[in-house]
Amino acid sequence: MKTTFTKLNTSWNAEPNAPYPEVKIEGNSLKLYFILNSFEFSDFSDDRKGKIEFSGVRKYRLGRTNDEGWYRGQCRFSGIAPSWG
Template structure:
């Protein structure tokens, strides 16, 4: 059975040209910071950042594949994910989860973590965590979107 993809970034997205994603470890959580798309979503201003907190992170990676590789079928989800450049929860068959060799393991698998997948222009962020939440800081533009996390 193929994995299923639920898009969870409704009304917002990463900057399409240079989102510059950065990962920071905070205890058992991972923070993902990136520039938001002010071209498509007018509630954002250029150079504003979004910050997502992945609570109870088991593993994460920020690396290949980029958009060109995805369209050429070089990504393990190229023919499965609905489209490039979105933020998904991947569920179902997780046989493809462990294929990349560049995972950063923070703790043993609990078997209950959600698989989050975010395609940026030049790389891909993946994380297995209990939940994803919008980080509550003054400089987080995602707080204006109504996205509460998953």
């Protein structure tokens, strides 16, 4: 089975340097809040937050991304996933 990706954030992005993610769990739903990128998208104020909600969540991981491995092609989806953001 071939892996495919659909980029969902065409008109927004998280603040790249300090998104300050917050996770809230409600039942089996996970809500991820983060600061939006006002540098790239001037429609957003400096402190405006975005939210992504995932349903049916059993596990999650919130941690640093191995961007060095990503750019060296050492990650599972390097070369086939959309660009960051």
